[in-house]
Amino acid sequence: MTTRFLAATFTAAATAALLATSHAAFAQASGKIKVGLMLPATGTFAALGTAIENGFRLHVAERGGKLGGREIEFVRVDDESDPAKATDNVNKLVKRDNVDVLVGTVHSGVAMAMARVAKETGTLLIVPNAGADAVTGPMCAANIFRSSFSNWQPGYAMGDVVAKKGHKKVVTITWKYAAGDESVKGFKEAFEKAGGTVVKELSLPFPNVEFQALLTEIAATKPDAVYTFFAGGGAVKFVKDYAAAGLKKNILLYGAGFLTDGTLEAQGADAEGLLTTLHYADSLGTPRDSAFRLAYAKSYKLQPDVYAVQGYDAAQMLAVGLEAVKGDISKKAEFAAALQKAKIDSPRGAFSLSKSNNPVQDIYLRQVSGKENKVVGIAAKALTDPGRGCRL
Numbered sequence: 001m002t003t004r005f006l007a008a009t010f011t012a013a014a015t016a017a018l019l020a021t022s023h024a025a026f027a028q029a030s031g032k033i034k035v036g037l038m039l040p041a042t043g044t045f046a047a048l049g050t051a052i053e054n055g056f057r058l059h060v061a062e063r064g065g066k067l068g069g070r071e072i073e074f075v076r077v078d079d080e081s082d083p084a085k086a087t088d089n090v091n092k093l094v095k096r097d098n099v100d101v102l103v104g105t106v107h108s109g110v111a112m113a114m115a116r117v118a119k120e121t122g123t124l125l126i127v128p129n130a131g132a133d134a135v136t137g138p139m140c141a142a143n144i145f146r147s148s149f150s151n152w153q154p155g156y157a158m159g160d161v162v163a164k165k166g167h168k169k170v171v172t173i174t175w176k177y178a179a180g181d182e183s184v185k186g187f188k189e190a191f192e193k194a195g196g197t198v199v200k201e202l203s204l205p206f207p208n209v210e211f212q213a214l215l216t217e218i219a220a221t222k223p224d225a226v227y228t229f230f231a232g233g234g235a236v237k238f239v240k241d242y243a244a245a246g247l248k249k250n251i252l253l254y255g256a257g258f259l260t261d262g263t264l265e266a267q268g269a270d271a272e273g274l275l276t277t278l279h280y281a282d283s284l285g286t287p288r289d290s291a292f293r294l295a296y297a298k299s300y301k302l303q304p305d306v307y308a309v310q311g312y313d314a315a316q317m318l319a320v321g322l323e324a325v326k327g328d329i330s331k332k333a334e335f336a337a338a339l340q341k342a343k344i345d346s347p348r349g350a351f352s353l354s355k356s357n358n359p360v361q362d363i364y365l366r367q368v369s370g371k372e373n374k375v376v377g378i379a380a381k382a383l384t385d386p387g388r389g390c391r392l
Contacts, residue, residue: 032073033322033329036093038104038114041078044207044232045106047262048307049078052128054300055311056103059319062295067315068322075099079110081207086113094123100329101126103314106231106307108132108151108178115139122332124321128314129307133182136358138389142336145357147314147344149279150385151182151229152189154256157363157379158227158277159190162254167224169199173214173238174229176203183229183256191227199223209237215245226251231258236266243270257366257373262305264371274368277379279361280306280348282372292347304347313346320344356387 037056039049053076060072075097077089086109093099094117102118102125105111111130118125119141127135127144131151135144162170170191174180180203188198200221202214218226226247230238235258242248248270257278260271282303292312296304304312317339324338325331339357343350351361363380366373 032071033067033101033327034073034075034097034099035101035103035318036090036097036099037074037076038079038089038093038102038110039076040081040106041076043081044234045081046232048106048129048232051262051305051307052106052311052314054296054302055304055308055313056128056315057311058296058299058308059312059315061299063319067319068325068327070322070327079105079107081105081107081110083107083109083113086110087117090114090117094121100124101318103128103311103318105130108182111135112139112178115141115144118144124329124332124335126314126317128310130179131182132178133385134178134389136354136356136385136387136390140356140387140390140392142357142392143332145317145339145353146359147317148310148359149361150358151179151256152186152385153279153361153380153383154258154277154363155183155186155188155227155229156190157365157383158254158256159187159192159196160194161275161277161365161379162187162225162227163191163194163196165225167252168196169223170196170225170227171200171202171218171221171223172198172227173202173218175206175208175234177206179231180206180229184227187227207234209234211238211241212245215241215247218251219245219247223251226253228253228255228259230255231261232263235259235263239263239267239274240270257306257364260366260368260373262307264368264373271368272370275376276366276368276373277363278306278366278373279351279359279363280309281364281366281375283374284347284349286347286349288345288349289347306348309347313344313348316344316346317342354384354387355392356385356390357392358385358387360384 108130127146257276321335351359365377365379
């Protein structure tokens with residue numbers, strides 16, 4: 001075999017390899033981006049899942065159906081807010097449907113399963129609600145981001161508020177699961193640091209809504225106030241049962257904002273005057289928020305809530321990352337670096353990401369007035385989750 005023949009053969013092979021690599025890179029950066037939406041479509045949190053999806057789709061629509069120059073294709077799975085089914089559900093999206101990005105979910109226990117699979121497979125994950133502290137704590141990873149909050153954030157902010165109002169003895173009540181436990185823990189950290197005492201921590205299994213026995217216990221304990229974490233249908237029933245038990249008049253009720261977000265229509269007058277802490281409110285009145293609210297109402301004939309904002313911002317975050325890598329989602333390090341530098345122009349107000357990829361954001365103090373959660377102050381300015389246990 002001649003040297004000339006060998007050289008020609010090598011050149012041809014190298015050219016073919018280069019063309020194949022270029023073609024693969026082109027395909028990677030030019031085809032559709034498959035977004036796996038793993039959200040609740042049934043059960044207690046169904047309305048929350050709908051709002052998140054609506055918000056996400058709204059931003060994609062505003063970009064002409066493309067992010068980073070690539071068309072977005074959606075694959076949906078109802079996670080049923082069931083941690084027992086979570087690993088199978090997320091694996092369907094990653095291994096069967098070959099999604100490029102995971103977006104989900106509401107239930108913290110389900111989100112933990114999503115985070116584990118994302119960490120193991122390197123799949124990009126954006127969490128548009130579930131506040132499980134571990135997602136941006138011990139489970140943190142460069143490919144896992146959150147567009148919402150950590151459970152610690154609203155709880156910690158409210159602990160400070162309740163202490164400043166002069167309350168000394170508080171009872172907490174929540175579902176016995178990650179979101180509730182961590183919200184109460186955040187509240188307790190701030191409240192006790194300021195000299196208050198949590199005299200009793202009450203809980204019941206998720207999604208149980210038989211509150212009567214626990215409300216009787218609260219009445220017997222006679223605390224200065226009650227702090228609670230409930231959401232969705234459970235929040236509606238708790239607020240109504242609390243008022244029906246005659247407690248609202250004598251023992252002030254405070255909560256993480258999910259207590260009254262997306263639930264006021266059903267809660268009616270029983271929610272009037274309640275104070276909650278959250279990273280969004282109905283009366284911000286900024287040009288950015290007003291434009292978002294108008295666009296959402298036009299698209300869905302509904303008023304947006306915090307869940308819609310979190311879905312919208314999840315899409316904004318995906319857009320920032322994809323634009324930075326010119327649509328080549330395989331460039332995960334560059335994608336992550338872009339988000340670390342970014343200011344997300346959110347309807348809630350601009351936010352950045354902490355080192356563990358959790359929003360650094362203002363937490364508002366809101367009060368229910370009619371069918372709105374109106375801002376009455378800022379409970380915590382640019383609050384950063386401590387990201388305990390994160391090793392990024």
